[in-house]
Amino acid sequence: MGAFGSYVQNIKDAVATIFDGMAVTASHFVRKPYTVQYPDRMPVRVQDTLPFRYRGILEVDLEICTGCLACERACPIDCIVISCEKDPKTRSMVISQFDIDIAKCMFCGLCSEPCPTGSIHHTSEFEGADYSLESLIRRFVKEPVQAYKPKKGPETDPRIAPILSRGMRYINEFAQPGGEKPEDEAEG
Amino acid sequence: MSTLRTEEMTLNMGPQHPSTHGVLRFVIRADGEVMREAVPDVGYLHRSIEKIAEKVGYHGFMPYTDRVDYVCAMFTNQGWAMASERLAGIEVPRRGEYCRVIAAELNRIASHLISVGTMGMDIGAMTPFTHALREREMINDLIEELCGARLTFNYMRIGGVAWDLPPGWREKALAYLDHFDPILDEYNSLISYNKIYVERLANVGVITPEEAISYNLVGPNLRACGIKWDLRKDIPYSVYPDFEFDVPVGEGRWGTLGDSMDRYMVRIMEMKESSRILRQALQNLPSGPVLAKVPRNFKPPKGECQVRIESARGDMGWYVVSDGTGYPWRVHVRTGSFAAMGIVQKLSRGLMIADLVTLIASLDVIAPEIDR
Amino acid sequence: METLINNLIASGLFGAKPSFDVVAAIVEFVAGAVVFLVVAMPFAGVVTWLERRVWARIQSRVGPNRVGPQGFLQWLADGLKNICKEDLIPAEADAPLFKLAPYLVMLAFILPWSVMPFSSSLILADLNVGVLFFTSVTALTVVGVLMAGWASNDKWSLIGGIRSAAQIVSYEIPAGLSIFPVVLMTGTLSMQGIIQAQGWAPQHWFVFANPFTFIAANVLFVSALAEGNRTPFDLPEAESELVAGFATEYSGMRYTFFFMAEWGNLFLIGALMTTLFLGGWRFPHVSDNVVVMNILELITFNVKVLAVVFVSMWIRGTLPRVRIDQLMTLCWKYLVPISFADMIGTAVWVAIWPDGNAFMGYLMFAGGLAVLAVFVRRVVYYVRRSRMELYFRPGI
Numbered sequence: 008m009g010a011f012g013s014y015v016q017n018i019k020d021a022v023a024t025i026f027d028g029m030a031v032t033a034s035h036f037v038r039k040p041y042t043v044q045y046p047d048r049m050p051v052r053v054q055d056t057l058p059f060r061y062r063g064i065l066e067v068d069l070e071i072c073t074g075c076l077a078c079e080r081a082c083p084i085d086c087i088v089i090s091c092e093k094d095p096k097t098r099s100m101v102i103s104q105f106d107i108d109i110a111k112c113m114f115c116g117l118c119s120e121p122c123p124t125g126s127i128h129h130t131s132e133f134e135g136a137d138y139s140l141e142s143l144i145r146r147f148v149k150e151p152v153q154a155y156k157p158k159k160g161p162e163t164d165p166r167i168a169p170i171l172s173r174g175m176r177y178i179n180e181f182a183q184p185g186g187e188k189p190e191d192e193a194e195g
Numbered sequence: 196m197s198t199l200r201t202e203e204m205t206l207n208m209g210p211q212h213p214s215t216h217g218v219l220r221f222v223i224r225a226d227g228e229v230m231r232e233a234v235p236d237v238g239y240l241h242r243s244i245e246k247i248a249e250k251v252g253y254h255g256f257m258p259y260t261d262r263v264d265y266v267c268a269m270f271t272n273q274g275w276a277m278a279s280e281r282l283a284g285i286e287v288p289r290r291g292e293y294c295r296v297i298a299a300e301l302n303r304i305a306s307h308l309i310s311v312g313t314m315g316m317d318i319g320a321m322t323p324f325t326h327a328l329r330e331r332e333m334i335n336d337l338i339e340e341l342c343g344a345r346l347t348f349n350y351m352r353i354g355g356v357a358w359d360l361p362p363g364w365r366e367k368a369l370a371y372l373d374h375f376d377p378i379l380d381e382y383n384s385l386i387s388y389n390k391i392y393v394e395r396l397a398n399v400g401v402i403t404p405e406e407a408i409s410y411n412l413v414g415p416n417l418r419a420c421g422i423k424w425d426l427r428k429d430i431p432y433s434v435y436p437d438f439e440f441d442v443p444v445g446e447g448r449w450g451t452l453g454d455s456m457d458r459y460m461v462r463i464m465e466m467k468e469s470s471r472i473l474r475q476a477l478q479n480l481p482s483g484p485v486l487a488k489v490p491r492n493f494k495p496p497k498g499e500c501q502v503r504i505e506s507a508r509g510d511m512g513w514y515v516v517s518d519g520t521g522y523p524w525r526v527h528v529r530t531g532s533f534a535a536m537g538i539v540q541k542l543s544r545g546l547m548i549a550d551l552v553t554l555i556a557s558l559d560v561i562a563p564e565i566d567r
Numbered sequence: 568m569e570t571l572i573n574n575l576i577a578s579g580l581f582g583a584k585p586s587f588d589v590v591a592a593i594v595e596f597v598a599g600a601v602v603f604l605v606v607a608m609p610f611a612g613v614v615t616w617l618e619r620r621v622w623a624r625i626q627s628r629v630g631p632n633r634v635g636p637q638g639f640l641q642w643l644a645d646g647l648k649n650i651c652k653e654d655l656i657p658a659e660a661d662a663p664l665f666k667l668a669p670y671l672v673m674l675a676f677i678l679p680w681s682v683m684p685f686s687s688s689l690i691l692a693d694l695n696v697g698v699l700f701f702t703s704v705t706a707l708t709v710v711g712v713l714m715a716g717w718a719s720n721d722k723w724s725l726i727g728g729i730r731s732a733a734q735i736v737s738y739e740i741p742a743g744l745s746i747f748p749v750v751l752m753t754g755t756l757s758m759q760g761i762i763q764a765q766g767w768a769p770q771h772w773f774v775f776a777n778p779f780t781f782i783a784a785n786v787l788f789v790s791a792l793a794e795g796n797r798t799p800f801d802l803p804e805a806e807s808e809l810v811a812g813f814a815t816e817y818s819g820m821r822y823t824f825f826f827m828a829e830w831g832n833l834f835l836i837g838a839l840m841t842t843l844f845l846g847g848w849r850f851p852h853v854s855d856n857v858v859v860m861n862i863l864e865l866i867t868f869n870v871k872v873l874a875v876v877f878v879s880m881w882i883r884g885t886l887p888r889v890r891i892d893q894l895m896t897l898c899w900k901y902l903v904p905i906s907f908a909d910m911i912g913t914a915v916w917v918a919i920w921p922d923g924n925a926f927m928g929y930l931m932f933a934g935g936l937a938v939l940a941v942f943v944r945r946v947v948y949y950v951r952r953s954r955m956e957l958y959f960r961p962g963i
Contacts, residue, residue, distance in 0.1 A: 018901070021390040025886065030942060031385040032322065032625045032885045034949035039958035041329045042628045060358060062343035083255030115258035115349045120357065121491070129343065182291075182359050182486040206722050228726070228891055319798060319888025325626035377952045384949075385885070391799055392887050548726070549802075549890045 057131040060180055062114045064132045065107050067147040068170050072126040074100040074154035078118035086111035087118060087127075091154065100154035109135060110143040120181055124157060125174025203231060208551075210239050216313065216555060217562020219536075225548060233543035233551050235536050241566040248526040253279050253353060253493040256526070261347035263528055264564040266309055269295075269302040270506035272351040274513040274528075277432065278502040279353045282495035282517050291355030291485040292434040297368070297476045298341070298350055300469045304375070305334045306507035307462045307469075314459060314556040315386050318395050323386040330378060333371055340364060353493060355486035365477050372470055379466060387463060396459060397450025400542045400554040404453070410541075411534040414509020415465060416558055419445035419457035426505035438475050440468045455557035462559070494521050508532055508559055532564040598691055599681060607680050611831035612642035618830070618880050620961075625884035629963045637962045645823075652819035657720055660816065664718035669817070669824035671711030676828040678704040679835050684758040686848045686864035688857070697758035698746055701839060702739070705794060708828070709735045712803065712813050715825070719816040727812025730891055731803030735794050737898045742790035744906035745783040748913035749773055749843045752780070752923070762847030774844040775931035776923060779912040784844040786906050788875075791839060793894070795832040797879060799886040800894060833879055837872035845871050 045053055057063070074091040090104035119128050137143060155167070162168045208221040218239040224231040244263055248256045260275045261268040273295055280287065287295070312327030335345040342350040342358055350356055386392050402412070407420040417424055425442040427435040443464035445457030497519040503512050509531030518524040535558040543551055572591050616631065616639060623630030631638035656662055682697040684690045694700055709732050716728015750756055752773065753764040765772050774784045793800040803812040814825045841847055848864035889897065916924075950957065 014901075017390070024388050024390045026942065027384045027945065028386070028389050028885045029881065030945040031381055031949055032881060033942075033946045034381075034953075035322075035625050035627060037950060037957050037959055038627065038953070039956040040624065040627050040629045040963065041332065044629065044963075058340040058343070058361075060341075060343040060361070061339065081254070083251040083258060113258055113347070114344065115347075116343060116357070117255065117258065117349070180358060180361075182355065182357055182484070184354065184486045184488040185484055204722055228730075315887065319801070320886060321622075322626050322884050325628060329627050374954050377954075381949055381953060386887065389887065391889055391893075394893055395887060395890060547890060547892070 054131045054133070059177075061131045062116050062129040064109055064114075064130055064135050065112060065118070065127060065145075066130045066132075067105055067107070068126045068128075068174060069102065069105065069147055069152055070126075070167050071124040071155045071171050071174055072102060072105070073123055073157060074102050075123060077121040077123070078127050081117045081121050083115065083117060084111050084113055094153075097153070099156065101151050102148055102154055103151040105147040106144055107147070108144045110140060119177070122174075122178060124155065124171060125176070125178040126155075128174065128177045201226065206548075208233075216560050217565075219555070219560070219562055219565075221539075221551070223543075223548065223551070228547045228549075230543050230546050230548060230551060232540060233546075235539050237536055237562075237565050239566065240563045242563075244567045245526045245528065248523050250522065252522050253495070254491075256523075257352065258347065258349045261349055262563065263567055264506070264508070264511075264530065264532075264561055265346055266561055267302050267306040267507040268346065268348045269298045269350060270504055270511060271528075272348065273299055273433075274502055274504045274506070274511055276351045276353050277504065278500055278513040278515045279493070279495065281500045281502060282498060282515060283353075283489075283493070285354050285487055285489060287355050287487055288484045289434070289481050290359075290483040291487070293476055293480050294356045294360065294485055295351060296434055296438075297360075297473060298338070298348070298356070300473045300476070301334055301338060301368075302348075303469045303507045304466050304473075305331045307466050308334075310462055310507075310556075310559045311382075311459065314553075315392075317552045317556045318392060320386055320389075320392070323382060326378075326382060326385070330375060333374070337364070337368055337371060340367070352486060352489070354489040355484070357486070359485050360480075365480070368477055369474070372473060376467075376470060379463070379470075383463065387460065393449050393456060395549075395553060396456040396557070397454055399450075399455045399546065399550045400557060401451045402453040402538065402542065406538070406541075407453070410538045412509070412538065413531040413534065414505070414507070414559075415458055415461045416509065416531070416535055418443065419461045420453035421445055421447075426503055426510055430503060432502075432504060437479075438472045440472050443468065455553055458557040458559075492521055494519065506531070508561065508564065509534075528567055530564040530567070532558075532560045532562075535560050536565055595691065602680050602683075602691060603677055607677065607831055607834070608827070610834055611676075611827040612646060613639075614830045614833055614876065615642050615645070617876075618883075621877065621880045622884050624961075625881070632963055649819050649823045654821070655816075655818045657816050660720045661718040664714050665816075666821075668711045668715035668718060669821045669828075671714065672708050672828045673711075673824050675705055675707035675711065676831050676835070678707075679838075682758055683838055684762055684842060684847060685868055686861045687759070688861060689865065690759060693757060693759050696756045698750070698756045698761065698839075698843070701758075701835075702743055702746065705832070705835065706735060706739055708794075715817070716813040719813070721816050724813050724815050727803045727815070731796065731813055733891070734796070734800060734802065734894060737895060738790045738793040738800075738902075741786050741898060741902035741906045742794060744903070744910060745787040745790065746843065747906075747910045748780045748783045751910070751913050751917050752776065758842050758847075762842055762849060765846045765849055767846060767849040767851050769846070769935075770925075770928040770932040772844060772846040772928075775928050775935060777913070777916050777927050778931065779909045779916060780844065781931060782905060783909045783913070784840070786902055786909070787843065788836075788840060790898075790902060791836040792879060792882070793898070795836055796829055797833075798883040799889050801888060802891055802894065833876045834872060836879060837875035838868075840875045841868060841871040845875075847871075 043049065043053075074089070076089055076091060079087045079089050086108040088104060088106045089102065091100050091102050093099070094101045114129070116129065119125070122128075135143065162171045204225050204227075206223040206225055208223055210218045210220045220236040220239065221233045222236060223233045242262070244259050247259055251259065257272060257275060260271040263271045308327040308331045312324040315323035315327070338348060338350075339345050340361055341364060342348050350358070402416070402420050404420045404422050407417050407422065412420075421444055423442055423444050426432070428442055443461050445452060445461055447453070447457060449456040449460070495517045497517060499514070499516040501512060501514045503510055511531065512529035514525075514527040514529070515523050516525040539554065539558070542554060546554065572587070572594055575594060576585060576587070576590055619641070620630035620638070631641040634641045634644050656665055679701045681691045682694055682700055712731040712735070713728050716724045716726075716731070719725070749761060753761050755761065769775060773780050775781065796803055814822055817825065848868040850860070850863045850867045852860070853863070854860055
């Protein structure tokens with residue numbers, strides 16, 4: 008009988024698939040939950056577990072900024088404002104304003120790519136919420152500073168060398184066009 | 196005996212609703228539970244992304260393409276990059292293409308996981324949603340190591356990709372695939388073959404092959420009607436000819452050909468195929484550069500070009516007109532969700548209100564892709 | 568109950584010569600209030616915590632674990648928050664009906680507690696028709712839900728209310744019919760009578776007595792889930808379609824009343840299943856002390872009820888929702904004929920073996936253990952196949 012046969016088959020299907028489904032669910036009772044209990048029940052701060060390439064809130068190391076304005080040109084949303092003039096006395100560039108509006112920033116990473124020294128880079132900070140919109144405009148220049156002039160050989164100033172090496176490490180993560188890698192990597 | 200006088204109800208399934216996939220609005224004319232018609236009302240997420248391209252230039256538009264469809268952002272990145280490269284005649288190095296395929300297929304798995312998870316949630320089972328999203332979290336962790344972001348990746352550049360694979364990433368990705376394949380089978384046991392789920396999805400929203408073609412459906416929606424059309428095989432681009440994979444097609448095994456169950460199962464099977472492609476790509480990765488030399492002031496010659504890629508939602512078309520300057524004259528994106536919204540009104544006649552939710556979920560409609 | 572009242576009168580608490588009926592009324596009201604306020608309401612609150620924890624582990628996440636030890640006071644926090652909310656009544660809504668609806672649903676939840684057999688002497692009212700009273704009074708929810716759906720003046724609430732009314736009324740029938748096999752076997756409708764007809768050992772429970780009662784137990788469980796608006800039958804409050812169904816326009820404490828009634832209903836489902844099929848409070852006679860026996864029986868009853876509650880939470884985490892026409896098909900085309908067949912089968916069985924068949928009890932129990940073994944094997948298969956980390960402790 009077709010109708011009765013399909014009736015019984017429906018009941019058998021229902022029981023079998025529900026049994027299987029409940030077995031899967033029961034197996035989850037003994038598995039570890041995947042939840043990360045941020046922010047208090049964590050052994051390490053979340054910011055320290057993020058990978059090096061993580062695109063968090065932007066930061067500028069003014070000691071190694073060359074004042075080339077490449078980041079300002081690259082930003083698609085115009086959130087970087089830099090004022091840079093040539094000082095007639097010392098014949099070098101002086102940076103008098105470096106503002107990043109992180110309320111506008113979309114964390115795309117296009118500004119840190121063309122930077123020659125890696126002074127503008129993403130940190131692993133992501134907790135930027137605040138009560139006032141004004142505090143979201145990060146002004147990195149307290150008083151006008153002289154722009155950095157990259158040296159031909161390795162940097163010798165002990166204050167700047169670690170910052171520069173970190174910056175160079177950051178921008179060497181980016182792929183070099185045409186494949187010129189600074190150090191030889193066997194496999195990627 | 197005269198018949199009972201009944202009235203039609205006009206309901207508003209408004210822009211804020213727990214189960215429309217994004218900000219969509221439906222005006223439903225219903226006779227009790229059975230709908231006469233459900234008219235979609237789109238446009239709540241229009242952000243003029245295509246117009247913004249004319250202001251920010253070719254390199255600067257890349258992060259905006261992420262926002263066109265944030266669930267599968269790698270594909271939109273790839274579409275824009277390919278359109279610009281074709282305009283300027285730039286060739287992407289082989290390793291760059293492989294990185295693109297790896298990122299894109301990972302993203303396809305992630306996008307399909309969201310689709311099947313939210314489908315389960317709309318039907319009422321909350322558990323498959325969290326399981327699918329847990330798997331997606333693992334993919335997000337992988338991509339975070341690769342490019343630094345979890346949703347709007349901005350990974351690809353004109354001429355290749357921005358970052359090469361970090362050391363140790365390949366092993367992590369292969370370990371993830373080893374973990375993912377049994378989980379997919381377990382997911383199927385939990386929900387896909389469940390009798391209640393099959394009853395909810397079978398024979399709902401049947402689309403015939405002729406209707407599918409005349410309404411411009413693409414992607415899994417089209418393949419579920421039995422039409423074997425996948426751009427990766429039929430109009431190959433990038434390095435897809437190097438890989439061996441099948442194109443899953445709906446068979447109507449659970450109900451009628453082209454119903455919601457077919458669309459759902461096509462997505463599940465596509466995840467398996469993506470896993471196959473990923474394994475082949477990760478094992479046969481060539482060495483070399485990943486980015487071609489592209490000038491900072493990118494000025495492609497005057498002309499226009501159209502690029503079609505197979506994104507998670509189907510055939511995504513990118514049409515760019517260049518006038519020789521550094522800013523495009525016109526950009527247009529043709530997305531699969533926009534076409535899928537067109538068929539909802541026709542299919543909704545005679546469905547129940549609960550089925551409308553199933554239908555939208557099975558068409559895998561993502562609201563930002565409709566309105567851009 | 569009567570002995571208690573006689574003791575109280577004899578102790579002189581109520582004066583010299585009080586009327587028996589007045590004292591009985593006072594004592595029973597106080598006892599009812601105690602049962603309700605001390606047992607039923609906190610249970611409705613605590614079961615939300617338990618459900619959220621169980622549900623979360625199924626979904627690979629942690630439930631509430633911050634408020635109090637392991638999140639145990641979460642329900643108090645939620646209740647307090649709901650009390651502090653604005654009491655919102657839509658302008659065009661029918662205010663008297665709108666306000667009355669949650670109380671009717673609560674009434675349907677409160678009344679069955681008067682026939683709940685906690686142990687051999689702890690029962691508020693051992694009615695002759697206890698089981699019938701139980702099932703008929705839980706049907707009062709229909710009135711409350713329909714009232715809520717109509718009075719909200721909202722089309723989505725109306726759809727939810729009508730769906731719920733159709734669902735509860737339809738599933739009354741298989742629920743009532745599945746009680747018949749048990750009644751045929753014991754000849755009484757009283758709760759204590761049915762429990763006393765079962766033994767303490769599993770093979771003497773009615774669920775294993777014969778294959779017809781086994782099927783009747785399953786049918787009763789499914790129908791009780793449907794009456795309680797639990798997944799897979801939670802259409803009236805289908806979150807993904809109707810926001811909150813008939814309770815969309817409710818906020819604050821009124822909303823809480825609806826859902827406390829639903830969660831408290833879990834206990835009632837468990838109690839019905841336990842009494843009729845799982846042997847109730849029966850415990851082997853280990854001591855002659857009445858108090859000790861009562862305590863052991865109380866614990867047994869609660870453990871069994873909580874096991875059924877746990878299974879219903881587990882089902883909620885696993886199954887999707889059925890559609891309204893599939894719900895009706897399931898009820899009228901599957902459950903009703905099956906329960907009729909059960910009834911006839913049990914009648915034939917009782918005619919052949921009036922005193923029950925012990926061998927069948929052992930056989931069915933062995934069959935149940937075999938099914939459990941297959942289940943555990945399947946669970947172990949899934950656990951071994953996935954490469955996820957295992958974690959056996961219930962608390963995080």
